[in-house]
Amino acid sequence: MTNPLAGRDLIAIGDLDKEEIVFLLDEAQRFQAQMAQAHRLLLLKGFLLATLFYEPSTRTRLSFETAMHRLGGDVISVANARATSSAAKGESIADAARTVAGYADIIVQRHPAVGSAREAANAVDVPLINAGDGTGEHPTQALLDLYTMRQEQGRLDGLCVALVGDLKHGRTVHSLAQALAHWQVTLLLVSPSALAMPAPLVATLQAAGLQISETDDLRAAVQQADVLYVTRIQRERFTDPAEYERFRGPYRVDRELLAGREKLTVMHPLPRVDEIDPAVDSLPNAAYFRQAANGVWVRMALLTALLGREV
Ligand code: CP
Secondary structure (H helix, E strand, C coil): CCCCCCCCCECCHHHCCHHHHHHHHHHHHHHHHHHCCCCCCCCCCCCEEEEEECCCCCHHHHHHHHHHHHCCCEEEEECCHHHHCHHHHCCCHHHHHHHHHCCCCEEEEEECCCCHHHHHHHHCCCCEEEEEECCCCCHHHHHHHHHHHHHHHCCCCCCEEEEECCCCCCHHHHHHHHHHCCCCCEEEEECCHHHCCCHHHHHHHHHCCCEEEEECCHHHHHHHCCEEEECCCCHHHCCCHHHHHHHCCCCCECHHHHCCCCCCEEECCCCCCCCECHHHHHCCCECHHHHHHHHHHHHHHHHHHHCCCCC
16 A cells, blocks of 8 residues: 555544554554664654644653654654743644744644644644644554554454543543444443543444443453553543542552453553552553553654655
8 A cells, every 4th residue: 555644634533544544553563673673764864843742741752752763853842832832922722833834844732622733733734643632532542552452462353442441531542442443343431430431422433333331340341351451530631639539549450350361451551640550560461561662663654654755
């Protein structure tokens, strides 16, 4: 398949069809193999990436920047844009993006407002990638999640995937669930009812053919699933701290819970707070740091594709 993505934005996972997602996963796999031989490629030499982050990030920003450096390109970065960019003086998302597009060939933006990535993309001519827009979407996380599931389990069709935790506010699960709808997957949505996945999204997923069960029984889900995708309760989305405290902790994954489930892949977009016991980290099931590392290959594939370069 020739590169179908040159010059495009990635705002929501629905911007990609199944063929395009598979193209990116396959390209990522080739980059992973290539990077076992070389520390640096020159595919994007002369190109410049701008990362514009209005919300905190470790993995997404640094893996995008790593990907660009590994491809031989350059990076300019604002890591705390709400405080240190002219957003602090009242500059709009659109004006900031338009300005940065004058400096860079591609922009990666994270912002707390749903719809902010689309707003920025509409203001610029260079490709813009949504690195998270509030409780909306995180499409590149969904790509690396699919990549990790495929790598750990050897397939996507036929998997039973349990999404656990704050499914109301978690943008990673919103994007991932939509991406999984391209495959024959059974989805278990495991959360307290107050943090359930939004009903319109569940209806959309069901209409797309996903088999879905909603439950608050983590122990039962662990027995059924091939992949346990754990998420943290999103403290920053709660206006009432007492409400956050009420939901914290009941879905903790520990070694006792995973006993006898050697083939179960445990994933987490990270950061974790206390929802996975660190004692789990040394089990072969624990894929979450491999998952975070996979972000580099997937983002190398995406940057190369959007900038119109072939591997
Ligand atoms: N998974 C993820 O988005 O992590 P960061 O918030 O550290 O970028």
